[in-house]
Amino acid sequence: MSKPVIAIDMGGTKIKIGIVQGNTVLSSDSIDADSGSGLRKRLPFIQKAVEDLLDREGISLAEITGLGMASPGIIDSIQKKILSIDKKFGDAPGIHLEEWCLQTFNLPFSIENDARSALWGEWKYGKAKNFDSAVIMTLGTGIGSAAIMDRQLLRGKHFTAGILGGHSVINYKGIHCNCGNKGCVETEASTWNLTSIARSDKNFAESPLAHAPAIDYELIFNLAQEGDAAALHIREQSVQVWSACAINLIHAYDPEILVLTGGIMASSSQIVPYIRKHIETHAWTPWGKISIEEGEFPDTAALLGIAHLVGN
Amino acid sequence: MSKPVIAIDMGGTKIKIGIVQGNTVLSSDSIDADSGSGLRKRLPFIQKAVEDLLDREGISLAEITGLGMASPGIIDSIQKKILSIDKKFGDAPGIHLEEWCLQTFNLPFSIENDARSALWGEWKYGKAKNFDSAVIMTLGTGIGSAAIMDRQLLRGKHFTAGILGGHSVINYKGIHCNCGNKGCVETEASTWNLTSIARSDKNFAESPLAHAPAIDYELIFNLAQEGDAAALHIREQSVQVWSACAINLIHAYDPEILVLTGGIMASSSQIVPYIRKHIETHAWTPWGKISIEEGEFPDTAALLGIAHLVGN
Incomplete structure (x- = not known):
């Protein structure tokens, strides 16, 4: 030991x-x-x-x-x-x-x-164990990512490889990001920008969101389940954004497994099935079906x- | 020898x-x-x-x-x-x-x-020589890509790593691609889909494009220089799409140099300065400035x- x-x-x-x-x-x-x-x-x-x-x-x-x-x-x-x-x-x-x-x-x-x-924790001890290649996407304050290829953490020449999945462009006409780029995954769907995203929703004024002291994804997912129009729209947009991010990570690093984790995954039952289905129908993986799994150690x-x- | x-x-x-x-x-x-x-x-x-x-x-x-x-x-x-x-x-x-x-x-x-x-040709003998890490983007019938990391071609577990940059999602609400995905780089801006892209432009009917026997990027770039509204709009959209693709490749693989090549690069003077400026202002490369170069061996x-x- x-x-x-x-x-x-x-x-x-x-x-x-x-x-x-x-x-x-x-x-x-x-x-x-x-x-x-x-x-x-x-x-x-x-x-x-x-x-x-x-x-x-x-x-x-x-x-x-x-x-x-x-x-x-x-x-x-x-x-x-x-x-x-x-x-x-x-x-x-x-x-x-x-x-x-x-x-x-x-x-x-x-x-x-x-x-x-x-990802290294999930690869040594959790869901990504025994895979040669794995990618993680962390949904939270921002959107993080990392990749393992050939059983090694991918770091790159200047330490940026693998970790900028949340700053891949998924909407090239999109909104500006903290990082200086625009249309990044995390500016379109992550907690740090969620209040701004919610306020720009056309149904915001009629939504309980307008009176919430703070807006986080737990609130969005709860209100969506109650049928609130603004929350439903934000949820739909967000899972589409994360699915596009997942596609970009899979296409970039060719993993056998994608691990999903982060605070937003507290609402995983409204996220994982959508992303799994999107990847099954949209990712180009002629070798077979990629595993999409919740992390074993969310905290x-x-x-x-x-x-x-x-x-x- | x-x-x-x-x-x-x-x-x-x-x-x-x-x-x-x-x-x-x-x-x-x-x-x-x-x-x-x-x-x-x-x-x-x-x-x-x-x-x-x-x-x-x-x-x-x-x-x-x-x-x-x-x-x-x-x-x-x-x-x-x-x-x-x-x-x-x-x-x-x-x-x-x-x-x-x-x-x-x-x-x-x-x-x-x-x-x-x-990319291997450019790395052994051309513009990417002596770099530890390099990415290529080929603009043509489709949009191709490849990456060298740590002086090795990146292939991945199932041979898809590096080469699917043209199928990174840059418009998650975008149009369907041949590959089964949607909003891919090459469905939004490459030669195979250019006729369809042109036809959906709001100024298409008033453009010489409407009477062209065939539409390729050479024609688009020529008409854009003559001030044709449809061609100008298509050129603007296309260089934005390729710039987003370049950002995604840079963020994914952390290269020192991006080599641009392919048939569309015959109009490189209308492409390279735009992409170079976009990357300078939008890519997250705290280590310094990435080289953006035309390939040495376009053919x-x-x-x-x-x-x-x-x-x-």
Whole structure:
């Protein structure tokens, strides 16, 4: 059995911290990401949460192999730096995280993109296990992706390969994205842009959405099931966008399995059958039928994956 | 110096046949593809063209290393079979081409996708030389693509990786494609669908296009320069579609260089500056600026590439 590892998953709304041993999260906690004020100010809180977890489990730092961070954005996993990150944690590229880790915990540090980490977790221990080639699509604050080809994580020359599926253009006449592009998957259907998408719906004013304190996909899927016209339209558009994203990932990386995960997948029963049917009828896969599966670890895949990357 | 190779490039309208030695096409010829009636009926004509070329050059079959075929469609380069091909040469998957090559010429046979072959030609001898990572986009009857990552052709688990850029969805509400998908790059802007695209333009009836015996991109670009409204609109839409395709390829494969080639690139002065500017402002490449270049061998890249794949 491998020794335990500290794993951190930098989400847009919550930062998850776990102590992970092999395929098991021994203990975990989460703190508010509060990402508007940047990462530097969160580091003392992350430190505190790690120390509390170690206390709770009765594990000393000496027993820990290393610390791994799964982060959104473009990550140089060799130099261990965040190269570019889409507004969230905007100060992160200027922070020497490896040094922070050494000075704070005296532990070796690893960092990888969050979707790559999640795919690696699903590939080592979950739904993508034993496949030579796999793709993940994470539906959440943004839309993430990653690819494994020939049993290796695809990283590319500048660490952007595989992870920009949410920034593939699926509507070339579409709306502008945070990334500088337009008609990206995640500007057309993800949580960060959902309020704006909802407000532009022609039935918005007559929908309960107009009076909601906050709009998220849980609300959209609930209202759609109640027959609300605006929610039905947004749901229809969104699953079409995600299906187009899935097609683009499948056509780009030729996987045997597509794993779907992320917070929006709490409503998976309204998503997976649609995407599965769309891919069966629209993807060009003369070799056979691609597996479309919900992730086995919706909350912890990235923790498991980055922990494995630290330990190996 | 390597020994000469017979190289065949199966185009949608012309089949090119060349005798290639290293980076030089010693001699070449082309015959009508006549692809509506299938590949089997063209094989005797290909044989004749090969024999004529050898006669012309005074080269005997004994001096030839092998025969390579660059073909559209999904190609199993290990089993040496055409797995799936988009209507053109629809009988090709049922033809044992390696056997035909052995029986006809007693030569070893290789086959690879045409865009992969063209990229390999540009990478060995042309514009993509010395780059670790490169992508090609071929603008023609259809839209082809291929990728080199870490100095290797990307093929994928089932030989579809890299080559389906023309079937990435860039308009998820778009028109149906031959491949079964909808809103693909090549159904929105390529020669095979251009007549239909032109006819649906709102200014078509008042355009010289309405009286043209045949509509191709050369005509569109010429009329656009003369200020014809329909041609201007089609040109604008098309370069936007190809730019979106370029973004999707760049985001998918993280290349240092994008090579543009194919018949439509005869009008490159109206295409390349637009795509280059679009990528500079829309692609997410925090590492720096990607090179956007016209291919060095617009007519022979696939011949050079497949010849190299035969010889090595």
